[in-house]
Amino acid sequence: MIMSQALDPAPLFALIAKQVPEDLLKNILVVGSLAAAYHFREQLAGSGVNTKDADFVIYPAGAIAECRAIAERLLDLGWRRHKECYPQAQPVPEDDLRAIRLYPPDVDFYFIELLGFPELGQSKFKAWVPIELPDGWFGLPCFRYMGLTRFSVQTAAEGISYAAPSMMALANLLSHPEIGTATMSEPIGGRTLRRSAKDLGRVLGLTMLSDLDEVEAWPDQWEPALRETFPSECASLARTAGSGLRALLSDEDVLDEARHALNVGLLAGRNPTNEQLEAIGKQIIAFAIDPLADRFSSDSMRK
Amino acid sequence: MPRRTISAEQPGIRTTSAIVPAVRELIPHPAFSCHIKFKLQHSSLVAILETMEHSTTRGTAFDMEEAFGRLLGDEYRPTGSSRGSLYDFESRDQQTIIEFKASTMGARDLRASLLQLAIALHERPEVARAVLVTRLGNMGADRMKEELRRLEEILRVDLAQRLCVVAVTNDGTVLLPRADHELSHLERVAQDVLVRRSSKKTSALWTPKTFQIWLLLLDAWLRGDGPLPVGALGSGTGCSYPTVNATLERLSEYGEVMRSSSRGAAFKKFPKRSINEIMVLADSLRPATQYVDATGRPADTARLMRRIVAKAPKNVALGGVTSARHYTPDFDLNGIPRIDLTVKGSASFDWLEQVDPALRPADAADLRNGAPVLVIHSLDREEPRFDPASDDGLPFVGPAETLLDLYDLRLTVQAEEFVRALRGKMS
Numbered sequence: 001m002i003m004s005q006a007l008d009p010a011p012l013f014a015l016i017a018k019q020v021p022e023d024l025l026k027n028i029l030v031v032g033s034l035a036a037a038y039h040f041r042e043q044l045a046g047s048g049v050n051t052k053d054a055d056f057v058i059y060p061a062g063a064i065a066e067c068r069a070i071a072e073r074l075l076d077l078g079w080r081r082h083k084e085c086y087p088q089a090q091p092v093p094e095d096d097l098r099a100i101r102l103y104p105p106d107v108d109f110y111f112i113e114l115l116g117f118p119e120l121g122q123s124k125f126k127a128w129v130p131i132e133l134p135d136g137w138f139g140l141p142c143f144r145y146m147g148l149t150r151f152s153v154q155t156a157a158e159g160i161s162y163a164a165p166s167m168m169a170l171a172n173l174l175s176h177p178e179i180g181t182a183t184m185s186e187p188i189g190g191r192t193l194r195r196s197a198k199d200l201g202r203v204l205g206l207t208m209l210s211d212l213d214e215v216e217a218w219p220d221q222w223e224p225a226l227r228e229t230f231p232s233e234c235a236s237l238a239r240t241a242g243s244g245l246r247a248l249l250s251d252e253d254v255l256d257e258a259r260h261a262l263n264v265g266l267l268a269g270r271n272p273t274n275e276q277l278e279a280i281g282k283q284i285i286a287f288a289i290d291p292l293a294d295r296f297s298s299d300s301m302r303k
Numbered sequence: 304m305p306r307r308t309i310s311a312e313q314p315g316i317r318t319t320s321a322i323v324p325a326v327r328e329l330i331p332h333p334a335f336s337c338h339i340k341f342k343l344q345h346s347s348l349v350a351i352l353e354t355m356e357h358s359t360t361r362g363t364a365f366d367m368e369e370a371f372g373r374l375l376g377d378e379y380r381p382t383g384s385s386r387g388s389l390y391d392f393e394s395r396d397q398q399t400i401i402e403f404k405a406s407t408m409g410a411r412d413l414r415a416s417l418l419q420l421a422i423a424l425h426e427r428p429e430v431a432r433a434v435l436v437t438r439l440g441n442m443g444a445d446r447m448k449e450e451l452r453r454l455e456e457i458l459r460v461d462l463a464q465r466l467c468v469v470a471v472t473n474d475g476t477v478l479l480p481r482a483d484h485e486l487s488h489l490e491r492v493a494q495d496v497l498v499r500r501s502s503k504k505t506s507a508l509w510t511p512k513t514f515q516i517w518l519l520l521l522d523a524w525l526r527g528d529g530p531l532p533v534g535a536l537g538s539g540t541g542c543s544y545p546t547v548n549a550t551l552e553r554l555s556e557y558g559e560v561m562r563s564s565s566r567g568a569a570f571k572k573f574p575k576r577s578i579n580e581i582m583v584l585a586d587s588l589r590p591a592t593q594y595v596d597a598t599g600r601p602a603d604t605a606r607l608m609r610r611i612v613a614k615a616p617k618n619v620a621l622g623g624v625t626s627a628r629h630y631t632p633d634f635d636l637n638g639i640p641r642i643d644l645t646v647k648g649s650a651s652f653d654w655l656e657q658v659d660p661a662l663r664p665a666d667a668a669d670l671r672n673g674a675p676v677l678v679i680h681s682l683d684r685e686e687p688r689f690d691p692a693s694d695d696g697l698p699f700v701g702p703a704e705t706l707l708d709l710y711d712l713r714l715t716v717q718a719e720e721f722v723r724a725l726r727g728k729m730s
Contacts, residue, residue: 208598212606272599279597282660 007051007110009038017158019077027066029057033266035162040209052110059117071100078105087136094128097139116140118147145171151225165206166218172199176244179254189264193257200248201258204277205266207284218288223295238296242289249281367405367496374492389423400430404437413450421462438471438497471497513550514588515540515684520570522703525725530567539686593665593675602676604639612696614657618647620689623708626699631724643708645680645700647687
């Protein structure tokens, strides 16, 4: 694992704002732990976030030319490719394509990864969109539920857009309707963790950092996002949005993996306990997930 | 209560200590409480010898006498059925005799006890001193000294000079004529038996039922309602007339209650003594469940209050700081340090899950680490005397319960100001 140092989001946002052409900034949406760290920077008291990669989603879907322009611009300014970021001669097979990962100039402890926005109706959980740079073909990973993050977009002082915690929470909830067996490619804090534990743990972390009045308002944002992004599936998605989280809360081992991921990542230094996270989980279920399902219950009855 | 009579003519009933087992045989039930007086004639003097309260749940005067005897040490022995009709213990060197009385209620009892010892001194000229060891129920030290002085004026000098008293009063322990080694020893034993052990007697008065009587009286006083009919005290609390009457009598002895000619009763001033007793026993008289936020987040009582008002059932009333502000809008405190609720009747708090599923009952470690965010009191009284909210929201508990919540919150200054705001003054 790349040993990480605490990543302060504000300077990175400032760097991006400075180095990416202004007309291309509107195509960048920061997601993941960096977005969360920026949004909650006061609660986190400037402690930064332990992450090795910053996820930059290039949107809207299909903005291939804009993505290419951003990558070429950064490379021209001295950003360096990650060792796993190497070109393929052909756009297929898609599974062989490598993601675009770039280190900032003079910085080695984190990199940015460019992601793609899913097309409306994408059914695969993860799809690869080929993108050609001057030296060959790379891939933009497009996650099915990432499309939800285009709702309630937040804007940083530096002019960079980032995903709202509410929408990242919903995307992670929907991405893991069950615990599953898939693990992270590298250990986190010395432990191999299930991906679902990390991502659902992120949901708990976002809830813990949020004001509960805001959490109660999350269904107001979730409902229109679901209806517009998944018009034919929104009711069933709303009903099952909490299934993975409920499974995590009822499994002490998986809950502990989530706790570990948070202690190393978003909530580093806060040391939440399993009991505290379980209580947080009950709150988001009671205040946001169940109310979301209730809003769609009449949809199901009409069918 | 059935009347039972012990005749002084009965075989074997000739001494104080023989009365006790005889009375016990008459008691039909372990929890039976009785009040016994009897007379024995001796020469030309009539003495009221014993007033005894018997309760098997809280300890007896007889038990206290036994405990006193054990703690006296080997230098003293109980007199038992020998010449102990006038005193209970004697030093082995026969220089000191001791009469132990668990409680002396009033001047008449005190005089009787002292006269009894004076008789013993007359009959035992070799005894150096006779000591009355007792707890004075409603007599202060000065009054007790005055009574002894009056008695000494009419007694023969050699009797008066040998009379001593070790008395536990509300003002502290009094040693007469003055402290010395022996009287100080008796004082320490008396403190142990009559103060520390007999504190249980205070709780014998205050049961959950009698506490409700007291609470109704306080509520009426704070509201300025005037005397409550004794019948209303009974029906409002589910207490029998004897229980109501006994409670009112005790509060009258404290000087706190006045009885009206129309069979009503009211506090005539702020009941300082009884409220101090009650606050010591608050945990048992006013059971409560304390809750903490299991998430570890800093308490947001304002938000929690909004959730409670929106989700709680209608048998839940708001107390504490919230109700204090209802009764006294100028209540001097920022924010809500803790939410106090009172729930009438139901023992189930399942609705709390709807308010916030992160709330859980506090354990000892929680309370060591910080205050609870929510306290729920249960109210088992037919008439809750809740005040309705103006906006059809949750009602408010009465001012008496509000006051107890403030004391429980250690908001003593605000509690006193609350009383002044309602009554104009503390007395």
